[in-house]
Amino acid sequence: MPKPRRSRAVRPPARAAALPRHGGLAVPWITGWFDGRPYFGVNFPLRRIQAITHRLCQFCRQPLGRRIGLVVRPADSAVGYVDEPGMHPECLDYAVAVCPMLNGAMDRYRPGPPSAVAGLLASTPARAGKHAEAYEAWYITPSGYEIAYGPDGTVLGISLDVPVLMKKPVRAAARPRLPEEDAALLRAVLDLESTDRHE
Ligand SMILES: [Zn+2]
Structure with a gap:
């Protein structure tokens, strides 16, 4: 498995300059916030719908252009649509570079946000922990x-039963790891998402 790239060295695309930052990372427009911190991978339901219906980039919120990037899993192609909005190719590249789930640094979906957050935001309980x-x-x-x-x-979501210009692998499915690798990755992810707040 290739080593994950170092997230802090990657700069967000210029069009995303106005996005808030958290832990050095640009926080996607669609990402849910609760109690002053973002929950990466947990989307605001309303923004998801807005982005899909108005053809906005889920990352930077600007209108999509001539090339529209979609992040697709086998489960999405099976049902014929992807429930996440599209992205500009450069926004997708940034997301892949810094997101531990997309770049393969993380093998399991997060266990899910605290229940208070899950009540307000759309979560993906079917994926949590898998x-x-x-x-x-x-x-x-x-x-x-x-x-x-x-x-x-x-x-x-967005239909996948349409002409596709190009398909590019982003990450492979996760394989079981040794426990010490899991521990090292968990530390890396916690460091990535660290805040001054500790509940
Ligand atoms: Zn964008």
């Missing part, structure tokens, strides 16, 4: 951008 799946970056064009709706009209 081994990470494989991720790919798919690139589509504005003409291939289609919203997938449920039978009751709810926005499910």
Whole structure:
């Protein structure tokens, strides 16, 4: 497995300059905040819908351009849509560079936010604590951008049953690790997300 890149050395794209920072990282627009801290990987439900319906980048909130990047897991292609909004290619590159789940540094989904947070934000309880799946970056064009709706009209996500310009592997599915590797990674992730606050 390739070594994860050092996150602090990676600069966010210029279009994301206005995003708030946390622990040296640009916090995606879609990321949920609770009690003054962001929960990476936990999305504001309303912003997810806004981004999908208005064709905004989930990372920087600006309108998507001629190339739209989607982060796709096998489970997403199986259902035919991805529930996360699109990104500018450069925003996707940054997310992959710094996100321990996307770049393969983390093998399991976080156990999930505290229940108080989960009550306010959309969480992904089905993934929490499980081994990470494989991720790919798919690139589509504005003409291939289609919203997938449920039978009751709810926005499910962005359709994957469209022409795709390119598919690029982002990370492999996680394999079991030795316990000491897990401990080292946990320390690295906690350091990455460290705050002055300790509950
Ligand atoms: Zn963007």
